[in-house]
Amino acid sequence: MRWFPRAVSSRRRGDEVLPSPNIWYYQKAYEVENRAQDVDDEIWRVLAGCRDWSGEDVLDIGCGDGFHLPRFAATARSVIGIEPHEPLVRDARNRAGELPNVEVRQGRAQRLPLPDAAFDVVHARTAYFFGPGCEPGLREAERVLRPGGTLMIVDLDVASEPYGRWMRLDLPRYDPPGVEKFFDRQGFDCRKVPTRWLFEDAAAMEAVLKIEFSAPVAEKAIAEIRRLNEVSSAAGEKRMTLPVGYRVHTRTKPTGLVVPGHSASSADASGVPSSASPRMP
Numbered sequence: 179m180r181w182f183p184r185a186v187s188s189r190r191r192g193d194e195v196l197p198s199p200n201i202w203y204y205q206k207a208y209e210v211e212n213r214a215q216d217v218d219d220e221i222w223r224v225l226a227g228c229r230d231w232s233g234e235d236v237l238d239i240g241c242g243d244g245f246h247l248p249r250f251a252a253t254a255r256s257v258i259g260i261e262p263h264e265p266l267v268r269d270a271r272n273r274a275g276e277l278p279n280v281e282v283r284q285g286r287a288q289r290l291p292l293p294d295a296a297f298d299v300v301h302a303r304t305a306y307f308f309g310p311g312c313e314p315g316l317r318e319a320e321r322v323l324r325p326g327g328t329l330m331i332v333d334l335d336v337a338s339e340p341y342g343r344w345m346r347l348d349l350p351r352y353d354p355p356g357v358e359k360f361f362d363r364q365g366f367d368c369r370k371v372p373t374r375w376l377f378e379d380a381a382a383m384e385a386v387l388k389i390e391f392s393a394p395v396a397e398k399a400i401a402e403i404r405r406l407n408e409v410s411s412a413a414g415e416k417r418m419t420l421p422v423g424y425r426v427h428t429r430t431k432p433t434g435l436v437v438p439g440h441s442a443s444s445a446d447a448s449g450v451p452s453s454a455s456p457r458m459p
């Protein structure tokens with residue numbers, strides 16, 4: 179994605195907002211992209227399988243213009259969206275409209291304007307948590323989670339075909355195994371989730387690919403997608419599909435004493451195994 183090179187190159191920042199040119203500058207195309215993504219609900223199924231947030235308090239970090247807030251709000255007790263970019267905060271508030279259980283606040287992952295232990299679920303989708311460098315946000319997410327609460331990070335699988343290959347062309351220094359090791363060391367479980375994007379037509383597909391990749395890579399990707407859809411297009415189908423892989427990283431905050439070696443989530447946000455410093459509820 180085009181936000182990535184800048185995000186990766188500014189790893190030292192600590193407290194910065196990561197520029198997201200796709201949603202910041204091409205919001206209409208990004209809405210088309212969000213509507214095209216995961217049309218078969220594979221990601222939602224994996225998230226719901228990890229935790230049922232019905233009646234719970236949910237936080238969405240880097241919520242953008244709030245695309246995912248209503249979906250959580252349908253069953254959650256409360257949903258808070260956090261977003262640093264002011265115009266998107268406004269748009270997310272507009273999208274949430276009159277939903278009584280949704281609130282959107284301006285803020286960033288590294289300094290959440292929220293109290294300790296206030297959420298059962300913290301979710302972030304293709305926002306801020308991209309691997310090494312996101313430790314301050316991981317610490318904050320852990321702080322605002324209740325014991326037993328779950329952090330869910332959804333990101334594109336840069337090792338997947340073909341979308342990940344196009345990403346790697348724009349990000350030659352990106353290290354997919356290194357990122358996976360990072361989340362593993364931080365105590366996350368990782369699920370790879372194959373999904374399908376579905377565009378209404380070729381124009382929608384091209385508009386989205388052009389906001390995600392450099393011009394040469396977008397051109398290559400568009401040609402490949404056209405080839406992938408050749409047979410259905412020849413049969414008169416206007417819609418176009420694209421396989422896109424995601425990773426869903428999940429980690430549950432311990433509820434009590436952690437027995438050494440007995441918990442998949444036995445590392446705290448600093449990467450220190452929590453079994454080294456047992457916590458009581």
Ligand SMILES: C[S@@+](CC[C@H](N)C(=O)[O-])C[C@H]1O[C@@H](n2cnc3c(N)ncnc32)[C@H](O)[C@@H]1O
Pocket residue numbers: 181193194195196197198200201212239240241242243244245246260261262263266285286287288302303304305306
């Ligand atoms: C690619 S967009 C994804 C938006 C939304 N999660 C979605 O799936 O539609 C990434 C979002 O992360 C936000 N962001 C950038 N830096 C951030 C930070 N330090 N903390 C929280 N969010 C951040 C951007 O402003 C942008 O809205």
